[in-house]
Amino acid sequence: MGFKRDQLIAVLMLLPSILLIALFVYGFIGNTVYVSMTDWGKDAALALDPVKNFVGLKNYADLFTGFLDGRFRQDLVNAVFYSFFLVAGSLAFGLFLAVLLDRNPKGERFFQTVFLYPLSLSFIVSGTIWRWLLAPDGGLNVLPVFIGLPKLEFQWLSSLETTLTFNWQYLPRLLVIMISLVVLVISLFILGKGSRKTGAGVGILGFLLLAIGIFGKDLLPTILFMEEIHGLNMATIGIIIAAVWQYSGYTMALFLAGLRGIPRDLVKAARLDGASEWQYYRRIAIPMLKPITLSAVIILSHISLKIFDLIFAMTGPDNVEAGHPSLLMYLTTFRANQFAKGASIAVVLFILAAIFIVPYIVSSYQGRKAAEL
Template sequence: MKSRQDRLIAIAMIAPSLVLLAVFVYGFIGQTLFVSMSDWGRGAALAVNPELSFVGLDNFRELFTGFLDVRFRQDLVNMLAFSVLFVGGCLLVGLLLATLLEQGVRGEGFFRTVFLFPMSLSFIVTGTIWRWMLQPRGGVNVLPTLVGLPRIEFAWLTSRDQVWQWNWQDVPVILGVLAALACVVMAGRWWLAGGRKRAVAAGALAAAALAWTFTAATEIEVLPFPEYHGFNLALAGVVVAAVWQMSGYTMALFLAGLRGIPDELREAARVDGCSWWQLYRYVELPLLKPIIWSAVIILGHIALKSFDLVFVMAGPDNAATSVPAVSMYLTAFRGNQFAKGAAIAVVLLALVSVLIVPYLVSTFRSRGAE
């Protein structure tokens, strides 16, 4: 009787939070999904009681294959490139700083504070600072002149040069290859874990994905014309600013992880003849794997929904540095195409879900196994 009463009290305590979560999170997600499948656009955009018609996935089709939405597709490429460089840069710089501080350098507290300070700033402040520093006629570009070298001639935020160009027509082939690689990775993990049937099934899916990729996928016409996209070099300045701000966060995570490794493991590895590189490669890095994955998830989430840093540093109309969040803002609130803006929001939600949901499922499974 008492346990039942305790459960009722617990339910009553969390019910208001659940109601607020259902209304203001999942309710608005549902509303955004509904709007993304409607025709709420130019004609009915500012009407008091607009009459919306259901158009299905037409807005999504226009975003990915429409003639007028080439900027969204370039924004998507920019976001993916920014995410990879931002996450990779933060992990590398953070691990390097944590490794140096873990050696017990003098004044460690001071250096820890210096490296963590940028994290306390908002992206608005960071963007303003780095926009000044990356001006073509000042800031970083004139630093070499202090030692007698010529000034750097690079337009950090306005360059139109692209590298790693590829044709949007190849998207089906790229997706097929990525799906096959994912199946191969899962097959390898299940095989090593003893799940032979799952491994064989994943291998069969990988073979099927490759067969589809190099047969049917090559015949799919995404656009009636070639459309080339690539990594805009103007994004380099935004990546530098973002890594500068968040590398202190990864440093703190890695430093805590390194300090949590027992000294007995290090001593045993040294007794076995491990060099410093082997010690990091075979002892410390495997133990840091959970921290690495947590950092990847958090930083990836930040990168996918990045808006304020890009907006402040390069402005909303700079297509070379634009990302889908900026495109969503321009489409919905400047172009009054609320349905298409909602469709961009749904695409961002799907990308974030692809990143976070597998991590949450894996975490819950590991906790359940314990």
């Protein structure tokens, strides 16, 4: 009897938050997905009772293969580079700073605060500062002048150059090649573990995919009727620098806590065995930071999808070169009144975030289950 009442109370206590989350989180996600499959955004988009016809996945097809949505595709490519460089840059710098501070230099506390401080600024503030620093005729570009060198000529945020270009038409082939490389790596991994038969099988599959990707020009469809070149826009570099500057202090704090958490006797044992500083960090400290690195990657990668305000502050709304899908979503929805297309961009972003978050949730859930057992 008491057990049942306990359960009832538990359900009642949870009910409000379940209802609220169901409505305000999942309900709205569902609504956004629905809107993205309509054509809301024609003539009188803002009428009291706007006309919405169901069009299925048309908006998504337009985004990836439509003539007019090249901006979205460039933004998507930008987003990949933003995420990659923000995560890699913050991890590298953060680790470097953490190792420096771990060795108890003078004024350690002071430097800790200095490095962590940028995190407490909002993206808007740091974006505005960096915008001035990166102005073509001021800030960073004139620094060399003070030591007698010529002024830098890089245009930073207004650069129109692109490197690492590829043709969006051949995206399917590129994807196949990328998948084949992943498969090949997995096959090597399996071979290394000793099961030769499955390893060889997976390897053959990998080579097959690679061959299709490289030679199967006519086998795979071109998804656009015209050539469209995208790549790493040099205009994004300034924004990446600003983001790394802001977040490396944060990873530093994470790593420093990890380094400090390593049991002292382990450190001492390493020293007694004659490990050099380099060997200690390489063989002992950094491998022990793996779980922290994983959560840092998760946190940073979803922060990298929310870089909207930094870009807005640094380049304004229409610097197409440095754009990001989140910025485009805002403009498409609230400036152009194309609510359906805006919603479909939002859904693409949502899926991207899910790719980062879901494995993390699954693994931490499994970890907890394992701990309970």
